[in-house]
Amino acid sequence: MSVRNIFYRSIKSRGLRLTAQRKAVIDCLVASKKPLSAEDIYLHVQRRGLGINLATVYRTLDTLVESGLAERVGMELHRAYYTLCRGRKHLHHFFCKGCGNSYDLPHCPVKERTTEDLIPEAFTVTSHRYEVYGYCGKCSS
Amino acid sequence: MSVRNIFYRSIKSRGLRLTAQRKAVIDCLVASKKPLSAEDIYLHVQRRGLGINLATVYRTLDTLVESGLAERVGMELHRAYYTLCRGRKHLHHFFCKGCGNSYDLPHCPVKERTTEDLIPEAFTVTSHRYEVYGYCGKCSS
DNA sequence: GAGTAAATGCGAATAATTTGCAAAAGGCGG
DNA sequence: CCGCCTTTTGCAAATTATTCGCATTTACTC
Structure with a gap:
């Protein structure tokens, strides 16, 4: 399907x-x-x-x-x-404040660490939001 | 002062x-x-x-x-x-969906990597947002 | 204390998003 | 396939947060 x-x-x-x-x-x-x-x-x-x-x-x-x-x-x-929201695949983005385009970020701050490493106690993580803003190559110059 | x-x-x-x-x-x-x-x-x-x-x-x-x-x-x-912005300290937070409290996260996904590692090209980063949601110790159980 | 550039107040303008209401249409039962 | 009933849509006007133009005021330098 x-x-x-x-x-x-x-x-x-x-x-x-x-x-x-x-x-x-x-x-x-x-x-x-x-x-x-x-x-x-x-x-x-x-x-x-x-x-x-x-x-x-x-x-x-x-x-x-x-x-x-x-x-x-x-x-x-x-x-x-x-x-x-697509299945397991989840992405974070870089947003260009110049042209408005967005680009996938190659990493996820939550996935790459264990829960203990992530937060002070053994909390339960259900979701997160991670976004980076700035200017892309074209808009920087 | x-x-x-x-x-x-x-x-x-x-x-x-x-x-x-x-x-x-x-x-x-x-x-x-x-x-x-x-x-x-x-x-x-x-x-x-x-x-x-x-x-x-x-x-x-x-x-x-x-x-x-x-x-x-x-x-x-x-x-x-x-x-x-007080001092150099900048923080991200964990928000508990149970009790509504928020807790400081001990790390920042942007600070701990170089620009090349962060984004595909040498873009300019101006700001970012990083928030984790879930349940704290008390609200998990 | 005077001069000058920067900052303010005011009102009107924007831009994104929401809302009220009548008309249209999805999907149920027959 | 038909009609009913309720949800959804289109439209235009309303809202909300924020910005802008411009004349006036004010902070700061000399």
């Missing part, structure tokens, strides 16, 4: 309706290698010839986040970016 | 003017144990009987951040919070 279909099913299994707009937003995020803003998604979907309203994009993204299917990242750029 | 005065001096040493408004914003942040939003600061200063404009609070905070004297944190919910 394709990644798309897994998300389609997750929508339905939560009692939500699988509308054309929701499919389009999911397809867009599945196809993207980097987190996208609501406007990015809006434009991508428009370009594919599917009509969608920006408010609907926002509402769909809220729904995905509330359902635990997507994550809101990169808030320091005065704008939210969204990325799907 | 008081903490206040250290910040007052830092302002001047950067060629910036030490105005009544800047003093008020700094005093407010020095007195607070937690990060404050621009509006928090605006209201606190007003309450002390000092006139200040919200735009001035924003400009002052920008100035402090650009000068490396303050940090912008907690962008989570569409609003920025500010906290003074």
